[in-house]
Amino acid sequence: MRDRLLTAVATYVVKRPWWTVLWILCITIVLGYMMGRLFQAGVSTEYADMMPQDDPSIIEFNTIMEEYNATSTLYMVAEGDDQALRAFADEVIPQIEDMEQYVTDVIYQAPRDFIAEHALMLMKTSDLENSRTLFEDPNLVGFLTNLNDSFEKEYIQSEEKISNLEQEQGAVRFLDGIQTWVDEFDNALEGQVEDAGAAASEAILFGSGYNQSWDRRMMIFKVMTTFTIYDLGPMIDCPNAIDAIILPAAEKHGVDAGLTGSIILGRDKMEAISTDMIVITLLAIVGVLILFMVAFRMIVAPFLAIITLIFGVVWAMGLAWPLVGQLNILTAMMGAMLVGLGIDFSIHIIAVYTEWRARGEDVLTAMTGAMTRSGKGIITGAFTTAIAFMTLIFGKTDGMRQFGLVLGVGLLLTMVATLSILPTLLVLRERFWERIRKEAKPKLPRDISYRFLGSSAQWLSQRWIFSLVAVVIVVGFFAYRGFQLEMDYDSRNLLPKGLKSLELQDKMIEAFDMDPDNAMLTATSLEEAYTLTEATKDASTVGVVSSIVDLLPPKGEQEQRKALVADVRRTMARAQISPTITRADLDRLKAEVERLEDNVMEIQSMAFIGGQDKVYLKAGLLVGVVPDEEDPSMVALHERLNPNMPDITQGTLSALRERLNSDGIRSLSNVSRFHRDFAAAFKPAVVGMANTETLTVESLPPEIRDQYVGKSGQHFLIYVFARENIWNRQNMARLVNEMQKVSPRATGMPIIYHALLRGITADGRLAMQIALGLIFLLLLADFKNVWKALLAIVPLIFGVLLMLGVMHLSGMMLTLVGFYAVPIIIGIGIDDGVHIIHRYNVEGSRKHTAVFSSTGRAILLTSLTTMLAFGSLWFARFSGLSDLGIVLLIGVGACFVATVLVIPVLAGLGHGIADRRGGAAPETSEE
Amino acid sequence: MKFNLGLKRPFIIYLAALLVPINWLPAQQPTGQEILDRINEITNVTNSSSVMTQTIKTSSGQLRTFELESYSANKGEKTLMRYRKPSSVKGQAFLMLNHADDIWTYFPRTKRVRKLASHAKKQSAQGSDFTYEDMGGGDTWKEEFEPTNLGEVELEGQSCWKLQLDGIPEKEPPYPKMTIIVRQEDYHPLQVDYYSDREDVMKSLYMGDIQEVDGIPTAMKLTMRNHDKATETKMEVLSITYDWEPPKGFFSERNLKK
The missing domain is CATH 1.20.1640.10 (Multidrug efflux transporter AcrB transmembrane domain)
Known part of the structure; x- marks a missing residue:
């Protein structure tokens, strides 16, 4: 049957080549239009698109995408000097926030206003009990005494405070507040007293104002978007628009800035694939053409084979549009793959056709011979290959299924194109030579074996x-x-x-221990959110858990804290601010600064032994480090302090202590001013924080609700950041295992x-079998x-x-x-x-x-x-x-x-x- | 008349069996309690003085090796550990009394001694995968666990006993269950598996390079691997002696500062 069919095709093509051309053009116009539609749909670079859409993790992922406003996040990362970074941030943040089409919010610090009103209600009861003395005295000496007491008490009470990633980050943030307090105090001693006290109070209570690394040489900003990773248009346009804002500003301020996160990596993948798709296909065509020419020592026939192939690829891509609608990472390369596979068909036909023509057979005989001798093998080969691809349809992952379907069908179409177009072109070539070289003896192809x-x-x-x-x-x-x-x-x-x-x-990841490729859990009630958050924090693979629970404690706990918070409020409201600093106060102040230095040194030592490098280094900025030139690992560790410290043995807190001692009584006036400003800012701020109002979902600021609360107000999202690099096989498997034990609905990258x-x-195994x-x-x-x-x-x-x-x-x-x-x-x-x-x-x-x-x-x-x-x-x-x-x-x-x-x-x-x-x-x- | 003992096999076989020397018979299996007693004899030596290295993984993923001297007395009831290297913590010392119920630490830079909270006993000791309790020694295993001999096993080509220790809830053991694989040769443990509440092995202690020191088999290399966190702490004994008597007042706050 195959013989008869192939002979019929050969005969039809030889006798009616122009009719064949007409048929081919009609088919190509229709399929070419469909290919255009496929290209318009773009290339999906999301791994989620390659998964079966009924997989629980994908269902949950898609629900999150629909339910939450702020699940799609860009990360803006900037590196440079602290002051330059702040100037850069002040310039670009308002501009990015104005991009309402794409951006809902830019998050670069904890929600200050919310914290200013509710900070003490957010503290764990045990922490509040331990550190409540911190909020009892606004006067500089009293505050410092209470801070040291609290430090020592805290330290004694819980050595575990800096024993894991979340606690390490907390320790770094706290030390950062101390660092600013020290800097502002030093500025005041320098004579720059204006705002120093207020800034010191702000730093202690609210932090630095930006999300900075331990050495303040890197900042990150979360840009919450209006679109999801599935919206391909904005996925390219939004980052490009942000780049247009931040790149000139970065150059102006002398910082290095850029975007990252899943959306940006998706954009970069898409751009790379779009370029690759064209370049690689062209490269494949040119390479195959050259090899063909060299191997067959022919010029025209290889071109005819390539033309056939191009038609075949157009047909295959055209039909891919109704089959899959959109290309993915792998199907995008179907052009190059079909070139590699489809050229084989042409080689077999040309090989036999040229052999027969070399033996002196006429065109019809040679074509019939080529079609029947090679055609059967081509058909069997195409079907076996297509079957191998199409067995992937039985797989569960959409990526595999689409790949198998598109490539399998595409290959069969390429075979059909080869069996119809190539013979037509070979016949037309013979006729062309016959017309222009009627006199000349036609040049017969050579037999090369x-x-x-x-x-x-x-x-x-x-x-x-x-x-x-x-x-x-x-x-x-x-x-x-x-x-x-x-x-x-x-x-x-x-x-x-x-x-x-x-x-x-x-x-x-290195600076903030934060990989944007986080896992996510959802809860359908606040109670479930509390349970899941606690269970997640118990998981050994988890570094940081970001949850609504941090900003919305359970009502029972809030009730427990109210009495304590009210007490703090009363105490602070009654506290008297001393109008000045006496000599005796100054001596006490010096002693407390020295005590603070000791406390930081001890934290530093424990952090070093505990392997908490960031706490060790952060403390090093305040109290210096003991140099160790013999141990290369210590030299490398200490080198990380060099950009911030001319002398790594001398930290800013140690310098402040020395300065207070050396300035002596001369500093009294500046210290008094610093003290008054500090106390004047600290007292009302603490009173404001000690608000006993019960917190509810409604009292959360919108940017927080967007992150954690679903649009319906009934779903709550928990972000889970791994403790170790999740792209290590064992780490990933352990994290996934633990998360699925916590909740079968766990999802995320x-x-x-x-x-x-x-x-x-x-x-792959199933398809192979x-x-x-x-x-x-x-x-x-x-x-x-x-x-x-x-x-x-x-x-x-x-x-x-x-x-x-x-x-x-x-x-x-x-x-x-x-x-x-x-x-x-x-x-x-x-x-x-x-x-x-x-x-x-x-x-x-x-x-x-x-x-x-x-x-x-x-x-x-x-x-x-x-x-x-x-x-x-x-x-x-x-x-x-x-x-x-x-x-x-x-x-x-x-x-x-x-x-x-x-x-x-x-x-x-x-x-x-x-x-x-x-x-x-x-x-x-x-x- | 045939002499019939009612036996189907020749009498000589039974006679031969009776003549087999007693030591050809399989060794009698010791009870769990007996094994635990023997382990305690070996691991709870009265006094010791050693120098060792400890390697941990820092939060930046780097390996950090410390060298420290360690002294122990009264079967682990008192322990003093002092860091020798690197310079950043040289001289820092930990004093554990009452089997780590009371822990003090001395900071040479500030010259202050600080007491750690009592619950620190159950926490990671100096960033390692050991807890202070793991280092505490004493008769904890005997007092807080019920031993069962699970039978003979082979580990690294050596015949061993596998001992299971089930925690006695009212004694509040540090782990709900442990298994210990000990060499039959000298009852030195080769592997200890610590179980979490989930009945999964949470961490394992591997002991190797066992040498005879002052007549006592001693593991010169110890690795504690935390399976949950995928971390491990290695300790290597550089020198050790059991022939050491602590001077008076050695395990004191004053000596901690030296």
């Missing part, structure tokens, strides 16, 4: 015992190494290389990515012989094992994207065997030289073109695709090597067995 492939196949077949042992040993070795291949779980390794957003993200990895791994089964059945139907079907499939299995072994030997790991290479290789690798077995059918089972000289050449060239096309992915900016290209390059090469080594050996084995059994008389050997 690779005898070395045929000879080596013959040699292997004759020495099959030795060859079989050698092949088993080699493949066994590679298989052993291949099974040790590990998965790379770090999704950041898939991103384009050299991204500034990624560099900023890494710096942000780590959860989704982990599920995606598991899904893809499971899908189904594909191998279906391919074997298809081969059985095609060859009607079990031995031949096995002969065709074994090189594929050996090729995959070789590929995995080579990957392990070269130090590669299997990435999420690289995993897609396995079904692709199964689809492609089978073709080599199919073509060889088909040729054996035509030539005879012992004609190794003839088969491998001719078809061996064809599969060498098809392998090389496929390797070239896939290898062009190597140049992709998107590292995941680059890795995929390398894996495919190795895989296709391995399948070719396995085919030319294994089939002759197995054929020799088959003959050897048949000969010993005294079966059918052996066919005549060629040599």
